[in-house]
Amino acid sequence: MGAFGGRAELMQLLAPAGPVYQAGTLSGNPLVMAAGLAMLDELSSGAPYRRAEELAGHLENGLNTAIKRAEVRASVVRLGSMLTLFFRASPPRDYGEARESDTEAFAAFHRAMLERGVLLPPSQFETWFVSAAHAEADIDATVNAAREALRSIHDGPSGERGPG
Numbered sequence: 001m002g003a004f005g006g007r008a009e010l011m012q013l014l015a016p017a018g019p020v021y022q023a024g025t026l027s028g029n030p031l032v033m034a035a036g037l038a039m040l041d042e043l044s045s046g047a048p049y050r051r052a053e054e055l056a057g058h059l060e061n062g063l064n065t066a067i068k069r070a071e072v073r074a075s076v077v078r079l080g081s082m083l084t085l086f087f088r089a090s091p092p093r094d095y096g097e098a099r100e101s102d103t104e105a106f107a108a109f110h111r112a113m114l115e116r117g118v119l120l121p122p123s124q125f126e127t128w129f130v131s132a133a134h135a136e137a138d139i140d141a142t143v144n145a146a147r148e149a150l151r152s153i154h155d156g157p158s159g160e161r162g163p164g
Contacts, residue, residue: 062143
């Protein structure tokens with residue numbers, strides 16, 4: 001939903017009072033407005049935000065476990081329902097440390113995740129977003145894919161030791 005306004009003399013220029021036509025695909029549609037209000041009511045309860053936070057925590061824990069088991073130098077940085085994985089031993093504290101991360105390892109991880117049906121942002125400098133629309137099964141599938149992907153980049157395609 002959205003609205004705009006202005007000084008009376010400017011607003012009088014808009015149709016039907018004035019010559020300037022303003023419209024949008026669903027402007028003034030009662031069903032859209034009802035849906036928007038229902039969504040605002042749901043969001044104001046805080047439940048969707050708590051759910052997204054819970055799911056993001058589950059993803060963070062699963063990724064950290066997968067990193068330890070694969071013995072890969074990587075770390076997860078999370079704030080609320082946003083997170084990302086950096087290929088460095090400890091979470092970066094600033095941009096300079098983030099730039100020290102192994103971007104080639106991230107690229108290999110990204111490709112391995114794509115092969116497993118998980119679409120991630122293509123850079124470790126971008127954020128993953130978890131929403132209340134995700135299900136536990138989505139998070140579990142992502143963690144399982146990450147476990148396999150981390151193992152594959154650690155071991156390399158022919159068994160040689162990769163980043164780590």
